[in-house]
Amino acid sequence: MPTTPQTDQPTPAGADATTGSGGAPGADGDVVLDLASDVTTLTAAVCDVESVSHGEAQLADAIEAALRPLGHLEVTRDGNTVVARTSLGRSERVVLAGHIDTVPLTSVPNLPTRQVNGELWGRGTVDMKGGVAVMLRVAAQLREPNRDLTFLFYECEEIEAAHNGLARLAQTQPQLLEGDFAVLLEPTDGGIEGGCKGTLRVEVVTKGIAAHSARPWKGHNAIHDAATVLSRLTAYEAETVTVDGLDYHEALQAVGISGGIAGNVVPDSCTVTVNYRYAPDKDTEQALAHVRQVFDGFDVELTDAADGARPGLQLPAAKAFIEALGVPVRPKEGWTDVARFSALGIPAVNYGPGDPNLAHMDDERCPVEQYTQAEAAMLRWLA
Amino acid sequence: MPTTPQTDQPTPAGADATTGSGGAPGADGDVVLDLASDVTTLTAAVCDVESVSHGEAQLADAIEAALRPLGHLEVTRDGNTVVARTSLGRSERVVLAGHIDTVPLTSVPNLPTRQVNGELWGRGTVDMKGGVAVMLRVAAQLREPNRDLTFLFYECEEIEAAHNGLARLAQTQPQLLEGDFAVLLEPTDGGIEGGCKGTLRVEVVTKGIAAHSARPWKGHNAIHDAATVLSRLTAYEAETVTVDGLDYHEALQAVGISGGIAGNVVPDSCTVTVNYRYAPDKDTEQALAHVRQVFDGFDVELTDAADGARPGLQLPAAKAFIEALGVPVRPKEGWTDVARFSALGIPAVNYGPGDPNLAHMDDERCPVEQYTQAEAAMLRWLA
Numbered sequence: 001m002p003t004t005p006q007t008d009q010p011t012p013a014g015a016d017a018t019t020g021s022g023g024a025p026g027a028d029g030d031v032v033l034d035l036a037s038d039v040t041t042l043t044a045a046v047c048d049v050e051s052v053s054h055g056e057a058q059l060a061d062a063i064e065a066a067l068r069p070l071g072h073l074e075v076t077r078d079g080n081t082v083v084a085r086t087s088l089g090r091s092e093r094v095v096l097a098g099h100i101d102t103v104p105l106t107s108v109p110n111l112p113t114r115q116v117n118g119e120l121w122g123r124g125t126v127d128m129k130g131g132v133a134v135m136l137r138v139a140a141q142l143r144e145p146n147r148d149l150t151f152l153f154y155e156c157e158e159i160e161a162a163h164n165g166l167a168r169l170a171q172t173q174p175q176l177l178e179g180d181f182a183v184l185l186e187p188t189d190g191g192i193e194g195g196c197k198g199t200l201r202v203e204v205v206t207k208g209i210a211a212h213s214a215r216p217w218k219g220h221n222a223i224h225d226a227a228t229v230l231s232r233l234t235a236y237e238a239e240t241v242t243v244d245g246l247d248y249h250e251a252l253q254a255v256g257i258s259g260g261i262a263g264n265v266v267p268d269s270c271t272v273t274v275n276y277r278y279a280p281d282k283d284t285e286q287a288l289a290h291v292r293q294v295f296d297g298f299d300v301e302l303t304d305a306a307d308g309a310r311p312g313l314q315l316p317a318a319k320a321f322i323e324a325l326g327v328p329v330r331p332k333e334g335w336t337d338v339a340r341f342s343a344l345g346i347p348a349v350n351y352g353p354g355d356p357n358l359a360h361m362d363d364e365r366c367p368v369e370q371y372t373q374a375e376a377a378m379l380r381w382l383a
Numbered sequence: 384m385p386t387t388p389q390t391d392q393p394t395p396a397g398a399d400a401t402t403g404s405g406g407a408p409g410a411d412g413d414v415v416l417d418l419a420s421d422v423t424t425l426t427a428a429v430c431d432v433e434s435v436s437h438g439e440a441q442l443a444d445a446i447e448a449a450l451r452p453l454g455h456l457e458v459t460r461d462g463n464t465v466v467a468r469t470s471l472g473r474s475e476r477v478v479l480a481g482h483i484d485t486v487p488l489t490s491v492p493n494l495p496t497r498q499v500n501g502e503l504w505g506r507g508t509v510d511m512k513g514g515v516a517v518m519l520r521v522a523a524q525l526r527e528p529n530r531d532l533t534f535l536f537y538e539c540e541e542i543e544a545a546h547n548g549l550a551r552l553a554q555t556q557p558q559l560l561e562g563d564f565a566v567l568l569e570p571t572d573g574g575i576e577g578g579c580k581g582t583l584r585v586e587v588v589t590k591g592i593a594a595h596s597a598r599p600w601k602g603h604n605a606i607h608d609a610a611t612v613l614s615r616l617t618a619y620e621a622e623t624v625t626v627d628g629l630d631y632h633e634a635l636q637a638v639g640i641s642g643g644i645a646g647n648v649v650p651d652s653c654t655v656t657v658n659y660r661y662a663p664d665k666d667t668e669q670a671l672a673h674v675r676q677v678f679d680g681f682d683v684e685l686t687d688a689a690d691g692a693r694p695g696l697q698l699p700a701a702k703a704f705i706e707a708l709g710v711p712v713r714p715k716e717g718w719t720d721v722a723r724f725s726a727l728g729i730p731a732v733n734y735g736p737g738d739p740n741l742a743h744m745d746d747e748r749c750p751v752e753q754y755t756q757a758e759a760a761m762l763r764w765l766a
Contacts, residue, residue: 231614258643
């Protein structure tokens with residue numbers, strides 16, 4: 001695997017140190033990732049290969065090129081998704097997964113990365129190129145891991161599910177994703193986040209009869225009818241459901257409302273968009289039945305849904321993982337791709353460097369010790 | 384005043400008779416209106432000079448040219464607004480007013496006019512070129528009316544008030560509008576409609592705190608807060624207020640609602656647009672105070688308002704008008720330009736040919752006897 005020396009590039013304004021380059025143009029212009037560089041340097045290098053969703057080709061090329069020479073891994077490329085697997089005949093197989101795309105850069109470009117006061121700043125430093133770098137470091141170092149490993153670097157997680165590389169492989173080559181346990185290296189700020197809640201959206205629609213607003217008795221006001229819809233939402237008491245030892249807080253929220261034709265017209269329609277986040281003890285059908293019950297008497301239309309995932313923390317692989325890491329275990333409240341593993345029958349958790357509250361933000365940044373801690377934790381578990 | 388012979392133009396499909404032309408190109412290409420033709424013929428001629436708002440110049444020219452030769456009238460032109468006044472030293476002065484613009488034509492052109500089964504079809508036949516033709520006929524015939532008369536033909540009633548010719552004259556030359564009583568010849572389907580309700584719009588805004596909809600406890604849902612706003616609207620009992628003997632039905636209606644950031648975000652703001660139609664015993668200030676009281680505790684912002692008009696039916700000029708016409712008297716529920724006369728201290732009513740429910744419609748049309756009845760009624764009153 002070709003390597004390049006670290007370079008001293010000009011320091012951006014406000015930066016007090018540059019990160020040495022873990023990636024640089026190779027002889028033919030391709031980016032070369034140096035898996036021997038420390039995890040922070042490697043994270044910066046992975047971030048500095050811009051890879052907004054649908055633009056992951058260069059980074060996928062670099063990851064593939066870095067992994068191909070490693071004799072203990074079998075590498076498969078599918079679109080801009082790269083899978084690398086050991087085949088050591090271990091009794092357990094663990095999948096480590098991370099998406100390689102990011103949301104778009106801000107108008108004041110937040111690349112290249114820079115280190116300021118012990119934090120690495122820039123797009124992807126939280127979501128989730130630190131996790132990607134940890135995976136690359138583990139792949140390079142553990143030639144004889146205690147469990148068989150599958151590394152999944154996938155495209156298009158930040159956009160519509162139709163483009164998601166993990167979702168595609170689950171359909172077309174599910175055998176590549178087989179495993180007893182999966183860790184998604186999404187940012188969790190140092191803790192383990194188990195499973196995830198499901199989510200569905202419905203449109204609750206009220207219908208009226210249009211009329212001139214000076215003569216409303218000739219019509220029927222659909223927005224006024226939405227009072228009942230909103231009152232049921234305000235009166236709703238969301239449940240907290242314990243699943244496999246973790247408490248999931250359900251939520252039923254209006255996320256949109258619209259109605260009205262003109263300033264002098266009684267409106268004939270009003271649509272309330274409602275998002276239900278439900279504990280992973282329910283599937284979509286059960287969750288939708290519950291929502292229909294809440295809005296009994298109204299027209300309720302399902303617009304989209306994604307089931308959650310049970311944390312499966314009682315399983316041996318999960319228990320060993322938690323024990324090895326020795327960090328707090330929390331429920332995952334938001335929906336993540338762990339649900340896609342769950343749908344394949346593979347229990348999965350989230351664990352990765354970075355504060356998720358800083359994901360997608362203009363000031364995305366991560367303390368560099370979170371990268372080294374995550375790398376150390378994974379090596380502790382798998383070495 | 385030049386006149387032209389009636390012509391037999393081709394009959395449009397579906398028409399069983401053509402209306403003789405009361406208007407035709409003059410020697411220099413200008414349209415010439417023949418005030419000696421019968422009122423239906425003259426209505427058709429006025430309609431056939433297309434005059435969508437901002438495009439009234441040709442019709443204003445024709446009206447001015449038709450009135451200038453009449454020795455008993457003093458004619459003033461202001462933009463595309465034409466005023467003609469008698470000065471006979473009568474003890475009372477009556478203003479007859481009508482706008483000369485129309486809303487746009489439909490995609491299947493509804494001009495030229497055509498007569499079908501005793502109805503005149505086409506843009507303006509209801510709103511309100513029949514009234515304009517009646518005014519022209521009265522102006523031409525009554526050289527010695529029993530009251531001094533002011534005829535106001537004005538532009539841009541169908542669009543934003545900033546362009547309204549009546550509103551402009553009220554500001555710049557109010558002496559031209561002086562009078563003891565005004566009749567606006569807007570369509571009333573044969574009855575007299577007195578005064579009009581006022582109208583104001585407010586935005587009632589709720590404020591929340593955005594958060595991920597999987598973790599709503601970190602935010603505050605502004606759409607949920609709108610439940611109270613809508614509940615107050617549904618519980619609201621609008622009053623019926625008797626003013627000068629007519630019953631005005633007030634109304635408080637949501638005419639719009641909007642809120643929401645994204646399908647997975649707790650919304651931080653929701654805006655309910657509310658329209659209050661209030662009896663002419665109140666001014667804007669009193670009406671707004673009432674609305675603020677209804678939505679006490681919420682942020683209420685006034686976006687626009689227009690006071691109504693008292694019918695003033697107890698005044699001698701109004702009484703004589705009602706007596707001479709002998710037709711039903713009703714309150715005007717919608718807002719009209721009678722309120723502009725009211726603001727000048729001139730009581731005003733609506734009376735004109737045409738069913739207002741057909742105004743602005745693709746199938747705008749009026750039984751021709753309504754034109755002749757309106758002309759006869761005005762002559763009965765003023766001759």
